Amino acid sequence: MLEPALKDQLKAYLANIREPIELVASLDDGAKSLELAELLDEIAALSDKVSVSRDGTEARKPSFLIRRVGTDIDVTFAGIPLGHEFTSLVLALLQVGGHPSKAAPELLDQVRGLKGDYAFETYFSLSCQNCPDVVQALNLMAVLNPRISHTAIDGALFQAEVDARKVMAVPTVYLNGEVFASGRMELEQIVAKLDTGAIAKAAEKMAAKEPFDVLVVGGGPAGAAAAIYAARKGIRVGVAAERFGGQVLDTMGIENFISVQHTEGPKMAAALEAHVKDYGVDIMNLQKAAKLVPAAQPGGLIGVELENGAQLKAKAVILSTGARWRQMGVPGEDEYRNKGVAYCPHCDGPLFKGKRVAVIGGGNSGVEAAIDLAGIVSHVTLIEFDGQLRADAVLQAKLNSLPNTTIIVSALSTEVMGDGEKVTGLRYKDRTTEDEHLIELEGIFVQIGLVPNTEWLKGDIALSPRGEIEVDARGATSLPGVFAAGDATTAPYKQIVIAMGDGATAALTAFDYLIRQAPVEAETGSAVETSAAA
Structure with missing residues (x-):
């Protein structure tokens, strides 16, 4: 599953493990479980301090926990942490295995001194470049403090759970079953939210x-x-x-x-x-x-x-x-931010798989976003205020070649519609005819500059x-x-x-x-x- 060069790099990293660890898998008969089992076996084959078992009891399948043998020190991944999260996997292996963190000593002591019980869950997507910082920070906290636990969840793989919890942006963090934060956060920020005196x-x-x-x-x-x-x-x-x-x-x-x-x-x-x-x-x-x-x-x-x-x-x-990122400045935008209104198609796009979305903005960023999203969602409507797109010709040609996209120009977005919990549509005015229109959709990606x-x-x-x-x-x-x-x-x-x-x-x-x-x-x-x- 891993390329030979990547295996060689990983083997070198795993040499830094000080304490034996076990990868405890919770699997079913699905294709993703087979992929995860293959990945865990490959990792274990690279170090005599890593073992694999398949007797996990996690409800989410496929998932696995990384546990220091003979202790309660562990972190959990629900899904297959490749893509941007591969670094999170490597760090988790090392840190659970006793390799010290490079974070500031006073910050590490602050984590160790946190009082209370904290059960964190983080929803991520493999294409999200902001998610690893959050996942890695919470994994480290779980290693340092026995009263902290963390499960990192691939939202695209557990779509029913994402829909039930109405997660529409990543990273989204739950603490003890309640929404704790959404968006990029570093270790210092998380600790500051928990330690009021920080x-x-x-x-x-x-x-x-x-x-x-x-x-x-x-x-x-x-x-x-x-x-x-x-x-x-x-x-x-x-x-x-x-x-x-x-x-x-x-x-x-x-x-x-x-x-x-x-x-x-x-x-x-x-x-x-x-x-x-x-x-x-x-x-x-x-x-x-x-x-x-x-x-x-x-x-x-x-x-x-x-x-x-x-x-x-x-x-x-x-x-x-x-x-x-510049906002549209229309009614409903703030209300439905992270509830269907998004600004990072790479991060949040996988959460809208099979759904209808709009992209606001016809420059390079907007057209690139529409092209990327078209490979994930059922349909993309690109809305541009000007009478023509402003993106490079090669990007426009690519967008026009896609069967599940619609381009609307000379359009002024006027209101984000929703049902109180999530986006349900977008109103816009045709600047040529002054006619009002409503598009029914579930996501709006804003790409109109800075x-x-x-x-x-x-x-x-x-x-x-x-x-x-x-x-x-x-x-x-x-x-x-x-x-x-x-x-x-x-x-x-x-x-x-x-x-x-x-x-x-x-x-x-x-x-x-x-x-x-x-x-x-x-x-x-x-x-x-x-x-x-x-």
């Missing part, structure tokens, strides 16, 4: 940090490039990011990054973070900026207030907060009518000491390679700004020359 502790720790020479706000490609170029100057650099990697984490395939023929967003985000860490940059992940505090005097410290209440200070700030994450900057810095940060050719903003780069700015093209170049430009401009400043007074931190020399 946010206050983090804020106190950050508020005590010394001022940075350069503080980068945002951890996407622009922020990562800015941090690296600034740190290479020998100065003290920090990065405060709502989620390191930004929109890249939501990108399935990247084929236009020069010199890299193909990669995936999460893989690139991990590489960016590793590169930044190589330079000793202080990365403060999962921190959302709330307010920019201009310097009280020329050359003074600039403040950035975070949502957790802490304020970080720096001599120069680089804003690279990126952008997020909106900059700059609301928190209004009134403190010059923004364009679209909400983008106005920058000059060197990345300077309207506020001295504040620079910006990437998709949050007026840069005309929103591309990874351009964002990286803009980040490097902003960092070099920020350093040039610093070395031209007179030394500030002692209470505001040492001069940049002192930092560089250190």
Whole structure:
């Protein structure tokens, strides 16, 4: 079942298992159970510390648990964790087998110290690039704390269960039978939701940090490039990011990054973070900026207030907060988010197998989404506001060749319809005739571009009518000491390679700004020359 090269890699990983583990399978006579049995046998054949049994008692079939022999330490997979979840499988094998996690020691201690009983269930899809982070975090928690259990469930394989629970987005996490969260989450975020004092502790720790020479706000490609170029100057650099990697984490395939023929967003985000860490940059992940505090005097410290209440200070700030999916802004959209309204076709598409869906947007993203979904759902209706599609010709030709797609142009979406629990239809107006129409469907995938994450900057810095940060050719903003780069700015093209170049430009401009400043007074931190020399 596994390719020879993948087997060789897996065998090397399994050499790190310290304690014997057993794979306990719960199977039936179905084809998927046969596939799972073959996979488990192949894994066991690669290590003398891994054994297989077929006497599992799980109600979901096929499923299996990974258990440390002679203990209650285990995690469960319902389905066959290949695709994006293969890494989750490998990590689970290692961690149940006693291989230590690389997470921060204080965070691991926090998990071990959680009080209460927590039974987690996570619904994932094999095509979801956001799911592995959640699955891996909860698996690790189950290994560390005996009062925590976790079952990862392939929603596409257990469609009846998904329908009964009305799961319409992945990852969706249940805790003790109730919905706990939906969407990408990292270990720190999950722990913070369970440990109510975690946010206050983090804020106190950050508020005590010394001022940075350069503080980068945002951890996407622009922020990562800015941090690296600034740190290479020998100065003290920090990065405060709502989620390191930004929109890249939501990108399935990247084929236009020069010199890299193909990669995936999460893989690139991990590489960016590793590169930044190589330079000793202080990365403060999962921190959302709330307010920019201009310097009280020329050359003074600039403040950035975070949502957790802490304020970080720096001599120069680089804003690279990126952008997020644009919403339709129609009645019903917010009400039915994750109940049929979705923004990631790769993640959530498998949950709509055999159903009727719509894609909103006729650009490259929208047409690509419609093409992908057409292979899963029964029918796709693509709706475009303009009088024609804006996607590349090759994509339009592919879409037009598919028998289960309909294209509607000159259409204005006006309302998402639902029955209180899930989407049942979409209303739109024909912009040519003004006629109103209703399409009966069960899913709506919104692909109409991006909106900059700059609301928190209004009134403190010059923004364009679209909400983008106005920058000059060197990345300077309207506020001295504040620079910006990437998709949050007026840069005309929103591309990874351009964002990286803009980040490097902003960092070099920020350093040039610093070395031209007179030394500030002692209470505001040492001069940049002192930092560089250190």
